[in-house]
Amino acid sequence: MSNRHVLVIGAGAAGLTAAIRAAESGARVTLLNAHPKPGLKILMSGGTRCNVTHQKVTERDYFGGSRNVVARILRAFDVQQTLDWFEDDMQVALKLEDTGKYFPLTDDANTVLDALLREAERAGVTLRGGQRVVRLTRVANGWRAGIQRVRDASSLGDAVSGSGQTEWPLPAIHPEAWEEADAVIVATGGLSYPRSGSDGTGYALLNSLGHTLTPPVPALVPLTADDPLCAAAQGVTTDVALTLHQKGAKPQKFEGSLLIAHFGYTGPVALDLSRHFSGADPATRRVTCNFLPHADHEWLLEDWLARADRESVRTVRRHLGTWLPDRLACELSWEAEIDPGRALPQVARARREKLFSNLLARDLRVTGTLGYERAEVTAGGVPLSEVDASTLESRVAPGLYLCGEVLDVEGRLGGFNFQWAWSSGTVAGRSAAKGRDAEREAAR
Ligand SMILES: Cc1cc2nc3c(=O)[nH]c(=O)nc-3n(C[C@H](O)[C@H](O)[C@H](O)COP(=O)(O)OP(=O)(O)OC[C@H]3O[C@@H](n4cnc5c(N)ncnc54)[C@H](O)[C@@H]3O)c2cc1C
Structure with a gap:
């Protein structure tokens, strides 16, 4: 048991995966999600059937940051491991269609989300919906997150403005509660379907810590x-x-x-x-x-x-x-x-x-x-050059890890975006649970 407390911000595909991996690796994990309901995009995906991954996924299926880094993350948790994770560990039977896309046998995205939520519970993750992180600061041995309680989900999404923005101000909201952790994983997604809670607050948190942004634009739209x-x-x-x-x-x-x-x-x-x-x-x-x-x-x-x-x-x-x-x-x-x-x-x-x-x-x-209201993904985000290519730890703010669509990586149509979420979430979750000292120790 690592005894580390890992805070994961965002319970989409990437954040749920990261939380499960961190908890499996022995950390105490708190997962906060701005929208009261986690994983909303999983439910909307693939025409509500959820195209979980693709038969063949390579770095050439992605755009944005360095393809070498993308390849490395995909290798760390590849398609076969993803299939085994869903079918063997989570009991989600998948079927391969002629297009090379994998879907749950039930043709129902609820099957995928329910399995992830069950897995998170089994691993001991504490999931709290309707909790939006609006501040993130360093404290002596870790992090302190300021939280706004979201009582009305329809208030989410207003922060989104035009395309091509590089600066995102923090929302003018005073936190109602605080949470401290040894490590933080930011999995706040991009800007697509902002009413799901992916409204740019994640970009603002990262900006406030010194990260830059490749200007986001709507994609697969x-x-x-x-x-x-x-x-x-x-x-x-x-x-x-x-x-x-x-x-x-x-x-x-x-x-x-x-x-x-x-x-x-x-x-x-x-x-x-x-x-x-x-x-x-x-x-x-x-x-x-x-x-x-x-x-x-x-x-x-x-x-x-x-x-x-x-x-x-x-x-x-x-x-x-x-x-x-x-x-x-x-x-x-x-x-x-x-x-x-x-x-x-x-x-x-x-x-x-x-x-x-x-x-x-x-x-x-x-x-x-x-625009973002109908975009399946967001192109742009935090450049891959600002994270460690093997752990996804921030080079700008050590102890902070990033995964999923918040990074400047987006895939073409066909299950590639979820594969990025499963792979990058696995890497960030496992790395955050270990922490740098443990990694250095292991490398010795
Ligand atoms: C209609 C639609 C269909 C799609 N179909 C497919 C498909 O079939 N196959 C595929 O591979 N991809 C598909 N995609 C893309 C895929 O859904 C995304 O790439 C993927 O969900 C991104 O996961 P994520 O966890 O990085 O971000 P998100 O899913 O956006 O999750 C981010 C989460 O963070 C929360 N959050 C944001 N800010 C904060 C904050 N400040 N505090 C706390 N929580 C916060 C949000 O509420 C949200 O739940 C589809 C997308 C859409 C919109």
Whole structure:
């Protein structure tokens, strides 16, 4: 028994994991969560099914800080260990889907959260909901946290302001209670879905201790657009390649399924592109779409001419309908000023060229994103260079440990963000329970 008291701030996926690991390692653990209910994002995740992890996870699935550090943390608690932890230790049967994603067999995120809460209780973690840490200071041999009691959860989330902020002031709230500990783990998440309590207070606590922040921006978030295509083809889903262009940077390409919505674009490919759009130069960024990712101009022309030759009555609508949903085919045709009911041989060359250019690289007129209220994750956060790569202990404030989304790491869609939470939470929890002296002792 280490006899150390470890205080974990934030009971999301990362904080619950860190608390369990610290308690299993012998520490006395107190876990505080701003929202009265812990793990709210776990319940919302994966369409309420919770995509726990992915079949293959590497550092290349993540953005933000150093990939070497990410790789090291993932190695410390990898996918196989995660599967064993859920299935053997917590009795959560998982299933692997064709997409490579793992979900609980029950298709119910409650199964995952309930198991984590049971495991925390079994390990002896004291969990207190509705307790928001608003101050964090060093005392002689450890830490002192000032706590606000959250009586009304609807008051959470107001602290969030615009993107790209690097300074976060502490909330002007006088703490009602204090908690002392030998070590503190900050697992306060980013800014997405701020009503869950991830409202930037964690950033303010870390700022007040001397940490810097890579400016946070919403990621894995739907894109807004000022595009008539959205009204005309609302509800259509199709496989595309999107390219993000900005002045002075190499274009970035993303492939996958696009869902056209009344407000703009969503679906996996739009979500994966969003973090790059949020971080790109607002003056020059634009997104183009290739609706036929496996075709090029030469192939389109040859195919068109051959069809027109063989089948003189074949309409544009029918021709495009080979690859595209009907409503989208008709709209793209009208945009090129071609009546979709017109036969291929009757289409003027200039209009046909306009249609090809729309099919292969149409500007989607993206204006922004739906913001933190609808972002699955936050890009940015505390730079990995400010933590020890093997323990996740702060280099700025020794005795403080960080894990989860509060760090400048975010994964692509598919279970990668939870894997980061399980891996980084495990490392931070075990390290905080041991403390530096024990580690030095062990290294001797
Ligand atoms: C709708 C949605 C669907 C998602 N689906 C998936 C998915 O299927 N697979 C996947 O891998 N990822 C998914 N994600 C992303 C994933 O949920 C997050 O990356 C992950 O939950 C981050 O965990 P975390 O513990 O770092 O932060 P969070 O889950 O944000 O938890 C932080 C906790 O800290 C608390 N807190 C904040 N500040 C304080 C404070 N000052 N004092 C005390 N407590 C505080 C909050 O109340 C919160 O409970 C999804 C996210 C969303 C929003």
